[in-house]
Amino acid sequence: MHEMSLVQGLLNQLHDLAREHNKTKVISVCMDIGPLSGVVMDSFQFGFDILSQENPLTRGARLEIVSSPVIYRCSGCDAKIEEESKPQACPACSETLLYPEGGDDIILRQVQME
Amino acid sequence: MCDSCGCDLNHGHSHDHSHDHSHDAKVIEVHQSLLAANTAMAEKNRAHIEKMGAVAINMISSPGSGKTTLLEKTIEAIGDSLRIGVIEGDIETDRDAARIRAKGVPVIQLTTGGACHLDAALVHKGLHLLEKEPGGDQLDLLVIENVGNLVCPATFDLGEHHRIVLVSVPEGPDKPAKYPKAFISSQVFIISKTDLLPYFDFPVEEARAEALQLNPKLLVMDLSATSGQGFEQWLDYLKGICRK
Numbered sequence: 259m260h261e262m263s264l265v266q267g268l269l270n271q272l273h274d275l276a277r278e279h280n281k282t283k284v285i286s287v288c289m290d291i292g293p294l295s296g297v298v299m300d301s302f303q304f305g306f307d308i309l310s311q312e313n314p315l316t317r318g319a320r321l322e323i324v325s326s327p328v329i330y331r332c333s334g335c336d337a338k339i340e341e342e343s344k345p346q347a348c349p350a351c352s353e354t355l356l357y358p359e360g361g362d363d364i365i366l367r368q369v370q371m372e
Numbered sequence: 373m374c375d376s377c378g379c380d381l382n383h384g385h386s387h388d389h390s391h392d393h394s395h396d397a398k399v400i401e402v403h404q405s406l407l408a409a410n411t412a413m414a415e416k417n418r419a420h421i422e423k424m425g426a427v428a429i430n431m432i433s434s435p436g437s438g439k440t441t442l443l444e445k446t447i448e449a450i451g452d453s454l455r456i457g458v459i460e461g462d463i464e465t466d467r468d469a470a471r472i473r474a475k476g477v478p479v480i481q482l483t484t485g486g487a488c489h490l491d492a493a494l495v496h497k498g499l500h501l502l503e504k505e506p507g508g509d510q511l512d513l514l515v516i517e518n519v520g521n522l523v524c525p526a527t528f529d530l531g532e533h534h535r536i537v538l539v540s541v542p543e544g545p546d547k548p549a550k551y552p553k554a555f556i557s558s559q560v561f562i563i564s565k566t567d568l569l570p571y572f573d574f575p576v577e578e579a580r581a582e583a584l585q586l587n588p589k590l591l592v593m594d595l596s597a598t599s600g601q602g603f604e605q606w607l608d609y610l611k612g613i614c615r616k
């Protein structure tokens with residue numbers, strides 16, 4: 259994938275935020291990267307480690323990645339199923355057609371700056 | 373001004389990260405998608421396309437699954453019943469656009485210069501260029517052929533109304549399982565080059581079932597641009613989404 263260009267987009271956004279809040283140093287960044295986003299977490303972390311070094315604003319900043327679970331919706335009984343990986347069938351009614359809901363976004367949640 | 377990046381931040385203290393950060397630290401809740409800018413532009417594109425009176429499809433597949441060939445045959449077969457315009461996406465060259473232009477429909481080639489996918493900003497540029505082509509502002513169906521890549525294009529909404537993912541018979545039936553995002557985000561799954569079924573081990577029904585397992589709403593079709601098998605369903609589908 260293009261994790262590097264996503265990280266570059268994140269760094270641009272951090273610069274805008276720093277300017278807006280009059281801060282000069284990013285201490286930590288929290289990202290929520292959905293399991294269906296197609297982003298490889300290790301590559302994103304690697305890209306951040308490299309690109310954040312290039313700039314005093316982000317040098318030494320910590321990146322925390324969380325991953326909100328996908329919610330699956332049962333096509334039979336409309337139950338919401340929340341599990342690590344896609345379940346084979348609905349625990350309530352055994353239906354196997356389950357629709358994913360969400361889990362595909364790449365969200366900047368929170369930044370700590372000084 | 374900062375020497376290393378040219379930004380106009382005033383870096384009051386230059387230091388490495390050894391001191392504690394208790395002074396002035398602030399937590400900012402952002403909750404914004406890194407894809408927000410692309411999504412906003414995609415919404416603009418969709419509105420623009422609707423104002424033109426057209427419906428747009430985004431075709432996604434690995435390199436060589438037969439996207440351009442399917443388009444060529446579709447333009448031939450559909451004749452005057454749909455006015456088709458095309459935006460071609462490739463990393464380099466305008467070869468695909470030249471193939472489409474030879475079929476006599478308005479077409480624009482976008483080259484990404486290395487990027488592995490089209491994004492909404494590029495397509496926005498393409499829309500304006502297409503409108504300047506003869507007939508480019510009088511379309512029923514706008515086809516966007518994405519860069520050949522089954523991974524990255526799935527992340528980027530271009531402003532299309534329907535997304536179509538193709539897998540050709542020689543690629544094998546395991547693609548939905550290996551590249552789920554493209555199948556989860558699409559409305560149609562086309563198994564292409566079915567004329568080659570006698571030469572490859574490609575259980576069509578298994579591939580169909582596996583894709584439906586990922587995305588129960590997928591419409592699955594199989595066809596061959598070479599033999600014409602399955603074309604009727606495909607053309608009916610296109611006329612259906614354009615309500616013609």
Ligand SMILES: Nc1nc2c(ncn2[C@@H]2O[C@H](COP(=O)(O)OP(=O)(O)OP(=O)(O)O)[C@@H](O)[C@H]2O)c(=O)[nH]1
Pocket residue numbers: 433434435436437438439440441442468519520521564565566567568595596597598599
């Ligand atoms: N046997 C067979 N070959 C096909 C069929 N459709 C396309 N091909 C061949 O597959 C090759 C690639 O076809 P293209 O249409 O250029 O594929 P594409 O998906 O547009 O490729 P990129 O734009 O490079 O990603 C060509 O040699 C085509 O002749 C088909 O239905 N049957």
Ligand SMILES: [Mg+2]
Pocket residue numbers: 439440441468517
């Ligand atoms: Mg092509």
Ligand SMILES: [Zn+2]
Pocket residue numbers: 259260261488489524
């Ligand atoms: Zn990519």
Ligand SMILES: [Zn+2]
Pocket residue numbers: 332333334335336337348349350351352353
């Ligand atoms: Zn159920």
Ligand SMILES: [Zn+2]
Pocket residue numbers: 313314315374377378379380381
């Ligand atoms: Zn700077």
